[in-house]
Structures are given as C-alpha cells and as structure tokens.
Amino acid sequence: xxxxxxxxxxxxxxxxxxxxxxxxxxxxxxxxxxxxxxxxxxxxxxxxxxxxxxxxxxxxxxxxxxxxxxxxxxxxxxxxxxxxxxx
Numbered sequence: 001x002x003x004x005x006x007x008x009x010x011x012x013x014x015x016x017x018x019x020x021x022x023x024x025x026x027x028x029x030x031x032x033x034x035x036x037x038x039x040x041x042x043x044x045x046x047x048x049x050x051x052x053x054x055x056x057x058x059x060x061x062x063x064x065x066x067x068x069x070x071x072x073x074x075x076x077x078x079x080x081x082x083x084x085x086x087x
Contacts, residue, residue, distance in 0.1 A: 037061035
C-alpha cells in the first residue's frame with residue numbers, strides 16, 4: 001500500500017491520536033485557622049528608567065492577609081532570610 005502511494009506521489013492519511021482521559025484533580029484544601037498555611041511569592045516589574053524592582057510577599061492562606069512585604073532593587077537571600085525568621 002505504501003509503495004503504491006509513493007509511486008503515485010499521494011499523501012498517506014495520518015490517523016489522529018486518541019486523547020488520554022484523565023481524572024479531575026481533587027479540590028484544594030482551605031485552611032481552617034489563621035497561621036496554618038502561608039504562601040511566599042516573588043514578583044518583579046521594571047521601572048520607567050529600565051531598572052527592575054522586586055517584591056517579596058508572605059500571605060496568610062486563611063484570611064489572605066499580607067504578613068510581610070519587602071521591596072527592593074535587588075532582593076537577595078541574605079536580606080530576605082532575617083525577614084522570614086522574624087515571622
């Protein structure tokens with residue numbers, strides 16, 4: 001079959017792949033108490049003059065309260081480690 005198609009310069013039909021059915025993931029657990037789950041996040045943006053500014057945020061998972069914010073041109077680990085230890 002392939003030889004005949006090649007001699008006639010025809011394209012072979014490509015079968016579409018069957019999709020794999022997956023189970024839906026479990027819903028995320030919502031913390032019941034304050035200070036049970038914290039989230040740390042790094043964000044960055046650029047200023048008008050081209051310099052980049054970085055923020056470090058710590059947010060409580062129960063009431064979405066911001067526990068700590070640290071802004072700076074260069075946020076390095078030695079400066080953020082004491083901030084985490086104080087929480």
